[in-house]
Amino acid sequence: MIGVHRVIAGVDGSLGSLQALRYAAEEARERDALLVAIIAWLPPGGDLAERRYPSVYLRQIWRNAAWDRLLSAFDAGLGGFPPEVPVEPRVVRGEPGPVLVNSADDPGDLLVVGTGRRGVRRALSRSVSRYCLAHARCPVTAIPPSALMEETARGIHLWPLRHRALVPDLPDDWPGRP
Numbered sequence: 001m002i003g004v005h006r007v008i009a010g011v012d013g014s015l016g017s018l019q020a021l022r023y024a025a026e027e028a029r030e031r032d033a034l035l036v037a038i039i040a041w042l043p044p045g046g047d048l049a050e051r052r053y054p055s056v057y058l059r060q061i062w063r064n065a066a067w068d069r070l071l072s073a074f075d076a077g078l079g080g081f082p083p084e085v086p087v088e089p090r091v092v093r094g095e096p097g098p099v100l101v102n103s104a105d106d107p108g109d110l111l112v113v114g115t116g117r118r119g120v121r122r123a124l125s126r127s128v129s130r131y132c133l134a135h136a137r138c139p140v141t142a143i144p145p146s147a148l149m150e151e152t153a154r155g156i157h158l159w160p161l162r163h164r165a166l167v168p169d170l171p172d173d174w175p176g177r178p
Contacts, residue, residue: 003107003108004027004031004033004108004109004110004139005031005033005034005106005108005109006033006034006035006036006104006106006108006109006110007024007025007027007028007031007033007034007035007036007109007110007112008024008036008037008038008100008103008104008109008110008111008112009021009023009024009025009035009036009037009038009112009113010038010039010040010096010100010111010112010113010114010128010132011037011038011039011069011070011073012039012040012069012073012096013039013069013072013073013076014114015114015145015146016114016115016143016145017073017113017114018073018076018077018114019077019114019143019145019146020112020113020114020143021037021073021074021077021078021112022077022078023112023141023143024037024110024112025078025082025085027110027112027141028085028086029082029084029085031110033110034086034087034088035082035085035086035087035088036087036088036089036090036103037070037073037074037087037088037089037090038089038090038091038092038099038100038103039066039069039070039073039090039091039092040092040093040094040095040096040099040100041062041063041065041066041091041092041093041094042093042094042095043058043059043062044062063091063093066091067089067091070089070091071089074089090103096128097128097131097132097135098131098135100113100128100132100136101131101132101135101136101137104132104136104137104138104140105137105138106137106138107137107138108138109138109139110138110139110140110141111132111136111138111139111140111141112140112141112143113128113129113132113140113141113142113143114129114142114143114145115127115129115142115143115144115145129142
């Protein structure tokens with residue numbers, strides 16, 4: 001990967017894509033490359049529903065919402081645009097996998113994608129990272145889920161039930177006891 005001149009990151013606002021964006025920004029910084037952050041969007045109901053009842057107004061609202069998600073991802077993942085890295089944000093209409101693969105069309109590109117959560121639900125859905133790994137014409141880096149993502153997938157909201165010994169037993173006459 002000596003000749004990398006563009007680092008392309010797939011972004012959708014999820015925790016996995018924020019990790020991919022951070023990794024891509026660091027790679028772009030180290031390689032003195034352009035960071036291209038791409039968010040793909042489709043109208044609700046897909047292209048077929050939008051073609052049946054086209055609306056220029058709604059199309060613009062959906063495109064603006066995608067721009068908002070992309071800019072919010074930069075704020076959440078990096079605290080804004082990194083000052084020492086040239087950034088090219090893109091909002092592209094289409095399925096995420098093909099959009100990313102078509103954007104990373106040069107052997108000098110590096111495509112960075114998050115792998116998302118693991119589990120049964122994820123296994124039954126379409127995976128953008130799998131699509132990119134199978135179809136890309138450039139190197140692809142798939143960023144695995146963090147420990148925090150794994151913990152939330154298992155149900156971090158059940159923590160008090162698993163750690164009952166940490167909750168003190170309160171006397172019956174304690175003020176504020178339910």
